Amino acid sequence: MEGFFSVFTVELLNSGIRLATPILLAALGGALCNQAGVLNLALESKMLLGAFVGILAAFYIGNSYAGLLVAMAAGGLLGLLFAFLYHKYKVDLVILAIAFNLIIVELTVFVMRALFGNVGSWSDPSIVRIPDIHIPLIEDIPFLGPILSGYNIIVYFSWLATAVMFVVLYKMRSGRHLRAVGENKSAAETVGINAVLLQTLALVISGMLAGLGGAFLSIGHLKLFTRNMSNGRGWIAIAAAMFGVNHPVGVFLASLFFGFADAFSVRIQNVTDLPPNLVKLLPNLATLLVLILIALRSKLALSMARRRFRAQLRAEEASAVAEPSS
Amino acid sequence: MNSVRFRKILDAILVPLLAVLSGLVVMGILILFLKKPLFESYAILFSNGFGCQAYGNCIFITALERATPLILTGLSAVVAFRSGMFSIGQEGQYLVGAATAAWLGYAIHLPPVLHPLVLILAAMLVGAGYGWIPGILKVKLGVNELLATIMLNSIAALVVEYLVQFPMRAEKSTTAHSPVIDESAQLLAFLPGSKWGVGFVIAVLAVILVYIYLWRTKSGYEQRMAGQSKKFALFGGIRSDSAAVRAMLISGALSGLAGAIEVMGVHRRIMTGFSVGLGFDGLTTAILGQVHPIGVFIVAILFSGLKLGAQIGLQLKLDIPRELGGTIIGFIILFVAAGKLYEENIVRARDWLLSRRGSKLKGESQ
Numbered sequence: 001m002e003g004f005f006s007v008f009t010v011e012l013l014n015s016g017i018r019l020a021t022p023i024l025l026a027a028l029g030g031a032l033c034n035q036a037g038v039l040n041l042a043l044e045s046k047m048l049l050g051a052f053v054g055i056l057a058a059f060y061i062g063n064s065y066a067g068l069l070v071a072m073a074a075g076g077l078l079g080l081l082f083a084f085l086y087h088k089y090k091v092d093l094v095i096l097a098i099a100f101n102l103i104i105v106e107l108t109v110f111v112m113r114a115l116f117g118n119v120g121s122w123s124d125p126s127i128v129r130i131p132d133i134h135i136p137l138i139e140d141i142p143f144l145g146p147i148l149s150g151y152n153i154i155v156y157f158s159w160l161a162t163a164v165m166f167v168v169l170y171k172m173r174s175g176r177h178l179r180a181v182g183e184n185k186s187a188a189e190t191v192g193i194n195a196v197l198l199q200t201l202a203l204v205i206s207g208m209l210a211g212l213g214g215a216f217l218s219i220g221h222l223k224l225f226t227r228n229m230s231n232g233r234g235w236i237a238i239a240a241a242m243f244g245v246n247h248p249v250g251v252f253l254a255s256l257f258f259g260f261a262d263a264f265s266v267r268i269q270n271v272t273d274l275p276p277n278l279v280k281l282l283p284n285l286a287t288l289l290v291l292i293l294i295a296l297r298s299k300l301a302l303s304m305a306r307r308r309f310r311a312q313l314r315a316e317e318a319s320a321v322a323e324p325s326s
Numbered sequence: 327m328n329s330v331r332f333r334k335i336l337d338a339i340l341v342p343l344l345a346v347l348s349g350l351v352v353m354g355i356l357i358l359f360l361k362k363p364l365f366e367s368y369a370i371l372f373s374n375g376f377g378c379q380a381y382g383n384c385i386f387i388t389a390l391e392r393a394t395p396l397i398l399t400g401l402s403a404v405v406a407f408r409s410g411m412f413s414i415g416q417e418g419q420y421l422v423g424a425a426t427a428a429w430l431g432y433a434i435h436l437p438p439v440l441h442p443l444v445l446i447l448a449a450m451l452v453g454a455g456y457g458w459i460p461g462i463l464k465v466k467l468g469v470n471e472l473l474a475t476i477m478l479n480s481i482a483a484l485v486v487e488y489l490v491q492f493p494m495r496a497e498k499s500t501t502a503h504s505p506v507i508d509e510s511a512q513l514l515a516f517l518p519g520s521k522w523g524v525g526f527v528i529a530v531l532a533v534i535l536v537y538i539y540l541w542r543t544k545s546g547y548e549q550r551m552a553g554q555s556k557k558f559a560l561f562g563g564i565r566s567d568s569a570a571v572r573a574m575l576i577s578g579a580l581s582g583l584a585g586a587i588e589v590m591g592v593h594r595r596i597m598t599g600f601s602v603g604l605g606f607d608g609l610t611t612a613i614l615g616q617v618h619p620i621g622v623f624i625v626a627i628l629f630s631g632l633k634l635g636a637q638i639g640l641q642l643k644l645d646i647p648r649e650l651g652g653t654i655i656g657f658i659i660l661f662v663a664a665g666k667l668y669e670e671n672i673v674r675a676r677d678w679l680l681s682r683r684g685s686k687l688k689g690e691s692q
Binding site for chain 2 (some may be wrong): 039041046085091092093094095096098099101102103104105106108109110113114118210232235236238242253277278280281284285287288291292294298299319
């Protein structure tokens with residue numbers, strides 16, 4: 001049992017937060033799209049694209065921060081393409097996502113091999129990993145310091161993005177409009193909200209966030225690119241968005257949960273002989289449960305409303321019967 | 327053949343055909359970027375994906391072998407889609423089916439003909455059970471089947487990975503895989519040195535049965551009605567809920583069958599990374615195959631051939647990365663999804679043709 005508890009260290013928290021970051025960024029994007037009523041199943045491909053384009057740009061420009069910007073731009077452009085095809089040609093977003101998930105997995109490796117020869121993964125000594133930032137004062141706080149300080153800029157950006165998204169969605173007009181579009185597109189349009197613009201924005205921003213999340217993998221966490229580097233994180237991000245009921249704070253916590261489960265399953269391999277795959281299973285099971293609970297809640301609400309309506313009808317009928325006789 | 331039916335078939339084929347051609351054009355552009363010979367590349371792709379040099383040296387047979395699980399997972403997606411369930415759970419059902427067959431393949435010992443039958447039935451049952459979960463969740467509670475199946479896919483992947491690494495792991499193996507299944511449980515191949523065999527026959531039978539079920543039986547009709555319009559089905563007295571659950575059971579069984587055949591006919595065991603996205607490929611097969619059993623059959627062979635041609639033709643002979651094959655398939659799906667682009671032009675072209683023929687006919691009668 002001692003071995004089991006020795007797993008919980010500051011390093012575990014650190015690596016949990018690091019592993020949560022790409023999931024959080026993509027999940028925020030996914031939640032934004034869900035709130036706008038456009039299901040974004042292409043987070044996986046946008047992440048992978050960001051990872052690949054990010055490291056390429058870092059190599060050719062010679063600056064890793066530029067790589068981050070290019071990765072965001074690439075994800076955003078892909079989001080724009082989705083929005084264009086969806087609104088102009090009514091292409092099914094789910095099928096579009098399936099197509100792009102396939103294209104990006106294969107095309108990134110194709111281009112990598114075309115550029116750098118027949119390799120399974122690629123890196124170059126000239127590429128610099130995004131450096132960690134040690135925040136002077138916070139770093140010295142006992143216990144909290146090492147947990148809050150010492151990450152690279154992408155991690156802090158993801159926290160900032162969570163806060164900004166919360167403010168925009170729940171405290172600002174445009175955010176309310178966006179949620180209205182997600183709730184009922186045609187109703188929102190009849191009151192003059194530009195639904196197409198808002199959904200396009202949601203897809204573009206979500207692409208940018210996912211692209212940055214991907215770049216975190218290739219130049220923020222490691223400094224290499226391998227085939228299918230995102231390795232299902234885009235799908236986990238979709239789960240995290242669902243798990244966090246599409247609320248920025250919920251998504252933040254859900255992503256941390258997934259990140260910690262990941263870090264935990266890595267650590268636990270070294271310390272105990274609990275199978276890591278089963279630890280990784282927990283967040284997925286939890287998400288499925290949350291899906292069921294959400295469905296149950298809305299079903300309950302519906303049946304309650306129905307019952308209230310019936311009771312009201314009965315009351316009205318009774319009064320209607322009573323009235324003529326009086 | 328009556329002309330209405332002919333035109334319906336033509337309409338169904340035209341968009342996928344144009345999509346495939348567009349995909350091949352994209353391939354040409356990518357090859358030109360690599361500064362490789364364009365026409366030679368096409369020739370090599372097709373001769374190495376669909377060619378047959380001599381008896382016993384036939385790549386097309388390998389394409390058929392690779393197409394087998396694709397046909398079945400594709401059919402699985404067809405049955406689900408046709409009844410209005412947007413299930414992408416083929417991957418998970420495929421994995422649990424494969425794991426079941428791999429386990430029973432070495433855990434129990436039965437005589438030759440009986441053993442494969444038991445394995446196949448067990449895998450189909452387990453797959454059906456795994457398909458039932460999202461079905462019943464959707465019908466009873468309204469849980470989005472798309473999201474539920476995504477979760478169930480990753481759960482199945484992790485559980486199977488765990489099973490392969492721990493309880494089912496063969497002793498003394500460096501890479502995790504299960505023990506080889508009994509010889510009595512292996513599916514026969516038609517030719518020595520190939521793995522194209524009984525599994526393919528089962529897949530062809532499944533194509534026919536799914537077609538008969540969906541288009542020639544009452545419950546299949548109910549299912550398609552439930553898929554096309556829930557309200558209309560309700561007016562007709564069809565219980566669309568039970569039709570949806572039935573569809574998910576059948577869909578799961580077909581994917582489980584695919585997993586079992588892949589274990590019994592090809593790998594003889596299950597190992598880490600068993601699936602390599604095969605379930606997803608089934609989904610894309612169904613989409614390009616116009617959600618029709620016959621379409622799935624053709625497209626599965628086309629996809630396998632394209633991948634093979636890229637892998638053993640383009641990569642080995644022209645040094646073009648084999649990922650080109652998958653890329654083209656992705657683009658083909660993209661072009662199918664954007665089918666409206668073609669449809670507008672097809673209608674325009676047909677109107678133009680008809681008007682021309684009309685004027686010609688008029689000219690003749692005068």
